[in-house]
Amino acid sequence: MFEGPLAASAYEVLGVEPTVDDEALRRAYRLRLRQTHPDTGGDAALFIRVQRAWEHIGTPQLREAYDRGRSGARWDAGAASAPRHGTRPRTTTFGVAGAWRRERYLTMLAEHLGAPVADPYDPAVVRSAPWEVRRMLADALAEEATATAIDELGIGFTAWHGVEAGSAAVLDHIVLAPSGLYGLVSEDFGDSVRFRQGEVIGGAVGGETPVADLLLRMRWIARAARVRFGGAILILPDEDLDHAATPLGTVRGVPVVVVRRSALRMLLRTGVPGARPLGMTEAFDVRTRLKSVRVRTP
Numbered sequence: 001m002f003e004g005p006l007a008a009s010a011y012e013v014l015g016v017e018p019t020v021d022d023e024a025l026r027r028a029y030r031l032r033l034r035q036t037h038p039d040t041g042g043d044a045a046l047f048i049r050v051q052r053a054w055e056h057i058g059t060p061q062l063r064e065a066y067d068r069g070r071s072g073a074r075w076d077a078g079a080a081s082a083p084r085h086g087t088r089p090r091t092t093t094f095g096v097a098g099a100w101r102r103e104r105y106l107t108m109l110a111e112h113l114g115a116p117v118a119d120p121y122d123p124a125v126v127r128s129a130p131w132e133v134r135r136m137l138a139d140a141l142a143e144e145a146t147a148t149a150i151d152e153l154g155i156g157f158t159a160w161h162g163v164e165a166g167s168a169a170v171l172d173h174i175v176l177a178p179s180g181l182y183g184l185v186s187e188d189f190g191d192s193v194r195f196r197q198g199e200v201i202g203g204a205v206g207g208e209t210p211v212a213d214l215l216l217r218m219r220w221i222a223r224a225a226r227v228r229f230g231g232a233i234l235i236l237p238d239e240d241l242d243h244a245a246t247p248l249g250t251v252r253g254v255p256v257v258v259v260r261r262s263a264l265r266m267l268l269r270t271g272v273p274g275a276r277p278l279g280m281t282e283a284f285d286v287r288t289r290l291k292s293v294r295v296r297t298p
Helices: 010-014 022-036 044-057 060-071 099-113 123-128 131-151 210-225 261-270 280-292
Strands: 092-094 158-164 170-177 180-186 194-196 199-201 231-236 245-251 254-260
Touching: 010 022, 010 044, 022 044, 022 060, 044 060, 092 131, 099 131, 123 131, 131 158, 131 170, 131 180, 131 231, 131 261, 158 280, 170 210, 170 261, 170 280, 180 210, 199 210, 210 231, 210 245, 210 254, 210 280, 231 261, 254 261
Parallel strands: 092 158, 180 231, 231 254
Antiparallel strands: 158 170, 170 180, 194 199, 245 254
């Protein structure tokens, strides 16, 4: 089980300390099931999280493996920046995903602690940092995970990561696919989300407007590079969405979809519903124009 910097532990979901004995853990699980069951007025998303937590620590063997994995958790630079291996053709990519957010995380952490720390990715250091600092690292990890998924799309796809979008803004990813040209943002709010009037809402989202921000950055790049995007994609961790993909309709003239990370490759291959496909000649022209964009590197 991968737990990001914002994720509540299985013990926290069940409302117990990690040192609790097995019988008390079982009682807590049953209590949380009753409290969160939708038939008794509970929260369906939290009910599912309770079940998933039990799946990871419900037996002494599972619990031992979970505790061992959690104690060894690290959030160093991810696979997106690692060298490629194997002979299978990969997606053509430019830039490094998560680079600017990792830089910002290190700066914010040093400001919080008053000085740089020897190991900024030590789990104890990360988990003790304020939510805003952990959120920055969580989003860097989300970008890197998305980049890894995009990298496996193969020939016929081109991706740009960390694309500058004016006024210090950055668009996480651009993907040129046979199905169209898309702007993408990878987020991790650390909790499930809902949707209202073409925007993402939820307790952890607060006053943020991720869809509006994504479209704003896409418009800036569209004007600067003289290209036309066919769709916008917001990628979230699988556990934060009830469905693999949720179309939000057309927002400010652009089809928008919120998708689980595990379903991203299929969506890019089949295309965003309502997106405008590109012909071969137009795709070549778009690829040429996007050579002018600036991407972030470490």
